[in-house]
Amino acid sequence: MAELSNQLMALTVLAYLAAMVCYAGEYAFGKRSHIGRAATRELVGAGGPATYEEAAERLKPSRGDWSGRVAVVLNLLGLALHLGTTVTRGVAAERMPWGNMYEYILSTALIGAAVWAGVLLRKPAVRHLGLFATLTLVVLLGAAALVAYTPVGPLVPALNSYWYVFHVSTIIVSSGIFLVGVVPAAMFLIKNGWDSGKRGFPYTLGRRVGDAGTLERLTFRLHAFAFPLFTFGALIAGPLWAEASWGRYWGWDPKEVWAFISWIVYAAYLHARATPSVRRTTATWIAILGFVTMLMNLFGVNLFFEGLHSYADAG
Amino acid sequence: MTVVEDRPATAETPPPRRGNPLWALLRNSWRQLTSMRTALILLFLLAVAAVPGSIFPQRSVNRENVAEYFTANPELAPVLDRFFAFDVYASPWFAAIYLLLFTSLIGCVLPRLRDHIRALTTVPPDAPKRLERLPHHVGGERRPEDPAAAVAEIAKLLRRRRFRTRLRETPEGWTVSAEKGFLKETGNLLFHVAMLAVLVGVGFGQWYGWHGNRLLVEGTDQGFCNIVTQHDESVLGPRVDAGDLPDFCLRLTEFDATFQTTGVPKSFRATVDVSEDGGKRYRPETFTVNDPLRLDGANVYLLGQGYAPVLRYTDRFGAQQTKPVPFLPTDGMLTSEGVVQFPDVNIDPATGKRDPALQMGFEGVFLPTGGTDGSAVSQFPAENNPVLYLAAYRGDLGLDTGRPGSVYALDRDRIADGDLKKVSGERPYVLRPGEKWTLDDGTTLEFVGTRRFATISIRHDPTQGVMLAGAVLGLAGLMLSLSVHRRRVWFRVLPADPEAAGGSVVEAGGLPRTDYSGFGEEFAALTRHIKEGKS
Numbered sequence: 001m002a003e004l005s006n007q008l009m010a011l012t013v014l015a016y017l018a019a020m021v022c023y024a025g026e027y028a029f030g031k032r033s034h035i036g037r038a039a040t041r042e043l044v045g046a047g048g049p050a051t052y053e054e055a056a057e058r059l060k061p062s063r064g065d066w067s068g069r070v071a072v073v074l075n076l077l078g079l080a081l082h083l084g085t086t087v088t089r090g091v092a093a094e095r096m097p098w099g100n101m102y103e104y105i106l107s108t109a110l111i112g113a114a115v116w117a118g119v120l121l122r123k124p125a126v127r128h129l130g131l132f133a134t135l136t137l138v139v140l141l142g143a144a145a146l147v148a149y150t151p152v153g154p155l156v157p158a159l160n161s162y163w164y165v166f167h168v169s170t171i172i173v174s175s176g177i178f179l180v181g182v183v184p185a186a187m188f189l190i191k192n193g194w195d196s197g198k199r200g201f202p203y204t205l206g207r208r209v210g211d212a213g214t215l216e217r218l219t220f221r222l223h224a225f226a227f228p229l230f231t232f233g234a235l236i237a238g239p240l241w242a243e244a245s246w247g248r249y250w251g252w253d254p255k256e257v258w259a260f261i262s263w264i265v266y267a268a269y270l271h272a273r274a275t276p277s278v279r280r281t282t283a284t285w286i287a288i289l290g291f292v293t294m295l296m297n298l299f300g301v302n303l304f305f306e307g308l309h310s311y312a313d314a315g
Numbered sequence: 316m317t318v319v320e321d322r323p324a325t326a327e328t329p330p331p332r333r334g335n336p337l338w339a340l341l342r343n344s345w346r347q348l349t350s351m352r353t354a355l356i357l358l359f360l361l362a363v364a365a366v367p368g369s370i371f372p373q374r375s376v377n378r379e380n381v382a383e384y385f386t387a388n389p390e391l392a393p394v395l396d397r398f399f400a401f402d403v404y405a406s407p408w409f410a411a412i413y414l415l416l417f418t419s420l421i422g423c424v425l426p427r428l429r430d431h432i433r434a435l436t437t438v439p440p441d442a443p444k445r446l447e448r449l450p451h452h453v454g455g456e457r458r459p460e461d462p463a464a465a466v467a468e469i470a471k472l473l474r475r476r477r478f479r480t481r482l483r484e485t486p487e488g489w490t491v492s493a494e495k496g497f498l499k500e501t502g503n504l505l506f507h508v509a510m511l512a513v514l515v516g517v518g519f520g521q522w523y524g525w526h527g528n529r530l531l532v533e534g535t536d537q538g539f540c541n542i543v544t545q546h547d548e549s550v551l552g553p554r555v556d557a558g559d560l561p562d563f564c565l566r567l568t569e570f571d572a573t574f575q576t577t578g579v580p581k582s583f584r585a586t587v588d589v590s591e592d593g594g595k596r597y598r599p600e601t602f603t604v605n606d607p608l609r610l611d612g613a614n615v616y617l618l619g620q621g622y623a624p625v626l627r628y629t630d631r632f633g634a635q636q637t638k639p640v641p642f643l644p645t646d647g648m649l650t651s652e653g654v655v656q657f658p659d660v661n662i663d664p665a666t667g668k669r670d671p672a673l674q675m676g677f678e679g680v681f682l683p684t685g686g687t688d689g690s691a692v693s694q695f696p697a698e699n700n701p702v703l704y705l706a707a708y709r710g711d712l713g714l715d716t717g718r719p720g721s722v723y724a725l726d727r728d729r730i731a732d733g734d735l736k737k738v739s740g741e742r743p744y745v746l747r748p749g750e751k752w753t754l755d756d757g758t759t760l761e762f763v764g765t766r767r768f769a770t771i772s773i774r775h776d777p778t779q780g781v782m783l784a785g786a787v788l789g790l791a792g793l794m795l796s797l798s799v800h801r802r803r804v805w806f807r808v809l810p811a812d813p814e815a816a817g818g819s820v821v822e823a824g825g826l827p828r829t830d831y832s833g834f835g836e837e838f839a840a841l842t843r844h845i846k847e848g849k850s
Contacts, residue, residue: 161605
């Protein structure tokens with residue numbers, strides 16, 4: 001079963017990679033008008049996804065469009081394989097698949113991929129973000145397989161607690177959503193730059209991207225959803241478990257320090273977003289900074305610092 | 316952290332133009348401090364200030380690591396220490412940031428609380444003259460009832476949807492003003508007040524909490540009572556007196572540890588006898604890593620474990636001393652280091668005088684599972700092939716000087732000075748359980764066997780419950796403030812035809828008062844339902 005999981009993992013990365021290539025194809029060949037208009041329509045019209053269908057029907061599918069459709073199919077295939085990888089890993093270990101860094105990244109990325117697929121199916125207009133979403137997934141899963149791979153094994157006694165399920169699952173889900181949230185955040189900044197006349201490298205990517213306002217709102221909604229979940233996982237379930245296990249609810253372990261930092265930065269994002277006098281681009285940069293602190297917590301803290309959350313065991 | 320969204324206009328008299336300059340300065344500083352910009356900057360400062368705590372070892376987390384850092388960087392460490400790099404979270408500059416942040420928070424929450432109470436007690440304002448100017452608008456819907464009946468029906472439907480509703484009669488007809496989503500601000504305030512409660516809770520926890528650590532060896536002869544002198548290390552809050560600690564005694568009767576074939580631990584369980592009446596009656600209890608022993612006024616946590624070899628020394632006069640000596644694990648396979656010191660041996664029974672030059676010390680490693688190659692590294696954490704590698708020293712152990720020294724290492728200075736001489740061979744002596752080692756002077760050391768030991772932490776934090784309640788309430792407030800939206804709707808109901816009786820025309824307008832992209836859909840559904848008379 002463990003072997004099967006590893007093979008599925010390889011296939012997952014390949015499927016995401018293929019989806020990424022197809023998204024890139026759509027990006028290269030796609031017509032700006034097509035995607036852009038669909039997105040704008042969705043923003044303006046009060047109706048739901050129907051407007052996109054109308055827009056799509058009126059325009060004959062182009063080469064880029066076909067490429068995009070294939071990409072979505074490959075993306076969903078990758079998600080199915082990803083789910084298979086995670087489930088077989090859990091079955092092989094006879095427990096929830098988040099007992100070490102490899103499994104943690106696997107599960108976090110799965111949540112990210114699932115949220116992305118959900119957004120994609122509900123709002124097809126965001127398809128142009130697929131290139132960046134799949135890129136993130138490929139990089140994360142690649143890093144998990146190369147840097148953090150750990151053979152299947154049961155849990156150490158410290159992890160043998162029901163709080164393990166609450167604490168780790170909520171953090172995985174919220175990190176997964178923050179992970180997806182950074183994609184529209186980055187695209188908003190690029191698109192906004194493009195709209196305000198910047199034509200340098202990263203901004204050229206914004207040429208075919210949908211409406212900046214929609215991207216910004218999507219960013220906010222993902223973060224506003226993930227933040228309470230992260231609060232619960234990191235600042236309630238975590239301390240409850242820490243109290244039972246280590247005798248103190250908070251002890252400034254490096255992992256706790258960085259969770260605190262991420263929480264503060266995301267709190268600052270929500271405050272900045274709610275303040276009319278702060279520009280939306282500034283607020284969005286804070287969200288991206290939050291993502292960087294999350295990455296620091298995932299990779300930096302596990303690999304460089306020594307602490308009680310030493311589940312990384314990557315070696 | 317004030318989010319200024321059209322507060323009810325306050326009709327305060329403008330401040331006098333030439334007031335006391337000091338007062339003006341204070342007032343301006345206060346405004347500056349409580350502005351959102353400052354709050355954001357303080358939040359960032361707090362995040363940045365927390366970073367060094369993960370880079371440098373912290374005294375509050377691990378004292379040994381700090382000591383190691385000092386040895387490794389003798390030049391840099393004292394300089395860093397002066398800036399509290401090893402006590403980041405107790406440092407004045409960290410405290411300055413969060414105290415400023417919380418002052419800013421109070422300065423923001425209080426006026427918002429006042430405004431919110433005012434908003435809650437104010438009726439929704441009357442409909443604007445031109446509803447079509449609002450972001451959402453539906454006009455000219457005809458209804459069969461006359462205006463008074465129609466407006467009553469609309470108000471009923473709005474109230475059922477938990478809108479705060481107010482009817483007004485105007486010369487032309489009727490208006491309905493309705494508003495909902497006050498829970499957003501309530502939640503927001505709840506969240507911030509809960510944050511304040513958590514900070515206060517942390518402070519009280521520091522003042523009134525205490526904890527102590529203790530290494531407890533298996534056996535009824537190795538009991539421990541909860542007094543400061545019996546802790547290996549204890550930290551009492553400033554408001555805690557040593558006499559305040561609850562009185563209980565523990566004896567570790569059994570320690571179970573199981574391991575996977577790879578040596579990774581599978582389970583730990585400590586069985587203890589507990590007495591809460593000063594050692595008169597004992598009752599058995601068990602606790603494990605995630606399931607502490609909860610006693611009245613203190614909790615006992617299992618932190619670690621290891622082995623204590625039991626050694627018997629027979630001196631040149633035939634007197635025997637036996638003691639279990641905990642050896643501290645240095646790796647996951649429980650390769651353990653330790654020293655065995657016998658300061659009160661080789662006392663001539665004729666004179667009763669102790670010769671410090673004849674004190675005995677042994678230093679070495681214990682391996683629960685020794686390898687076949689003779690290397691001093693354990694192969695497995697359980698006792699499959701226990702073996703002890705020891706070197707013997709004779710001379711003044713230096714225990715009488717009163718200088719604090721480690722009980723896990725011999726005094727290096729005395730070995731260097733020659734006060735403490737190595738009396739065994741070049742290679743350490745190998746002892747297995749039951750074996751006896753005869754030294755050069757005919758005295759013997761017997762490796763009797765091993766006992767387990769557990770490292771436990773005894774803790775009390777009186778504000779933990781408050782903290783949890785604060786965190787849960789804060790989360791509830793946070794979710795309310797992020798998911799609820801404040802919005803207003805107005806309906807204007809006019810007679811359909813001023814001449815004829817019966818029938819009315821309804822016009823509706825909606826205004827989201829916070830950023831709320833779904834309001835259009837809600838407004839459309841609301842007006843549709845009102846038109847159809849659905850609740």
